[in-house]
Amino acid sequence: MGSYAAALIFCSLICSVAAQAPVVTVEPRTATIRQGESVSFRCQVKSNVQPVQLEWRRANNQALPDNVKIGPDGSVLTVANARPGNHGQYRCVANSAAGRNFANIVLNVKFPSKVQLTPTGPLRIRTGESVSVECRVTGRPRPTVTWKRRGSTLQLVTQEINDAHIIKWPSVRPEDSGVYVCQADNNVGKSEAEVELVVVGPPGSPVASVNIEEMTAIEGQTVTIECTATGFPTPVITWSKLRAPLPWKHSVADGVLTLTDVGRQDSGQYICNATNIHGYSEAYTDMEVDTPPYATCLPDQVRLQPGSPLVLQCLAHGSHPIQFTWSRVGRGSLPVGAETTREGKLMIASVKQGDTGTYKCVATNHIGSSEAMAKVIIKA
Numbered sequence: 107m108g109s110y111a112a113a114l115i116f117c118s119l120i121c122s123v124a125a126q127a128p129v130v131t132v133e134p135r136t137a138t139i140r141q142g143e144s145v146s147f148r149c150q151v152k153s154n155v156q157p158v159q160l161e162w163r164r165a166n167n168q169a170l171p172d173n174v175k176i177g178p179d180g181s182v183l184t185v186a187n188a189r190p191g192n193h194g195q196y197r198c199v200a201n202s203a204a205g206r207n208f209a210n211i212v213l214n215v216k217f218p219s220k221v222q223l224t225p226t227g228p229l230r231i232r233t234g235e236s237v238s239v240e241c242r243v244t245g246r247p248r249p250t251v252t253w254k255r256r257g258s259t260l261q262l263v264t265q266e267i268n269d270a271h272i273i274k275w276p277s278v279r280p281e282d283s284g285v286y287v288c289q290a291d292n293n294v295g296k297s298e299a300e301v302e303l304v305v306v307g308p309p310g311s312p313v314a315s316v317n318i319e320e321m322t323a324i325e326g327q328t329v330t331i332e333c334t335a336t337g338f339p340t341p342v343i344t345w346s347k348l349r350a351p352l353p354w355k356h357s358v359a360d361g362v363l364t365l366t367d368v369g370r371q372d373s374g375q376y377i378c379n380a381t382n383i384h385g386y387s388e389a390y391t392d393m394e395v396d397t398p399p400y401a402t403c404l405p406d407q408v409r410l411q412p413g414s415p416l417v418l419q420c421l422a423h424g425s426h427p428i429q430f431t432w433s434r435v436g437r438g439s440l441p442v443g444a445e446t447t448r449e450g451k452l453m454i455a456s457v458k459q460g461d462t463g464t465y466k467c468v469a470t471n472h473i474g475s476s477e478a479m480a481k482v483i484i485k486a
């Protein structure tokens with residue numbers, strides 16, 4: 107009895123060993139290549155339960171790139187003409203009736219540094235104005251980046267935001283004029299780009315700025331726009347409107363332009379001009395005036411024979427988009443067969459005596475609404 111039990115335990119041990127999941131190994135486990143090179147990885151499996159299915163995937167579960175190929179028996183993964191995007195982890199997965207196992211490989215794809223500047227220049231900046239240039243850098247391993255002035259070995263102070271190295275001048279001086287170079291190097295390849303800065307105007311040239319560059323006002327409001335200017339001697343500020351005289355209800359005091367009771371015709375670009383003996387500088391504000399709709403009906407009165415067609419057009423001035431809705435005064439709904447369009451038309455193909463009545467159009471935009479009536483008389 108005792109030996110039988112021992113045999114049972116022994117057998118169950120053997121059985122659990124025999125039912126193990128496949129053992130997966132990969133060769134090599136990591137590889138570092140350059141862009142354009144190729145590499146292969148082999149996946150090997152030990153298993154005493156057959157058959158075993160092999161599968162290669164990306165560890166992040168994305169699809170394999172099209173330059174990554176699997177050999178006929180599924181064990182070899184080849185990356186041909188490697189691209190930066192092939193960088194990452196891959197996984198060989200083995201599946202059998204006894205279970206599943208996997209092993210990871212890591213592919214490092216190095217590629218040369220590349221820099222890109224925005225703006226590209228040449229930059230013509232007035233004395234006292236601000237400017238910044240961004241140098242965006244790619245490359246693996248991560249390149250080291252320097253900004254220098256051409257002809258100087260001094261490294262300039264920059265601000266770094268992710269892969270962008272930004273050089274800033276809060277207020278340019280004539281002596282800042284020159285060529286600036288952004289260099290990147292990651293021992294796979296170097297790259298550089300340069301930008302020319304030209305500071306124009308003597309010190310003391312005016313620089314104008316407005317407190318708001320774009321605004322929307324509603325009809326009837328009072329609007330103020332403030333213009334300030336730096337420079338020496340203190341610049342004189344004047345205001346004008348692009349291709350039109352300033353609105354009649356305007357005033358200017360200390361560089362502040364005030365427009366009272368604005369209307370739709372006051373929409374447009376306002377220009378602040380700061381002038382002194384060294385020159386002038388302009389700053390701009392775009393203003394848009396929104397107005398509620400004003401609706402009319404065309405015609406507003408009509409007399410028709412039964413059987414004739416009816417067409418009423420509702421027209422509206424005001425800020426777009428404008429929506430139109432038609433109804434019949436004193437009744438819930440429009441006559442059967444009446445059609446309306448998005449453009450404000452009401453149509454009845456063949457009118458009946460019972461269609462006599464007053465029709466109302468309501469025009470609505472985001473500011474307000476307006477209504478207009480049309481009287482329709484049908485008589486034989």
Ligand SMILES: *[C@@H]1O[C@H](CO)[C@@H](O)[C@H](O)[C@H]1NC(C)=O
Pocket residue numbers: 346377379380381386388
């Ligand atoms: C600004 O002033 C300068 C010099 O007075 C003038 O030449 C220029 O046309 C003005 N600009 C505008 C928009 O009025």
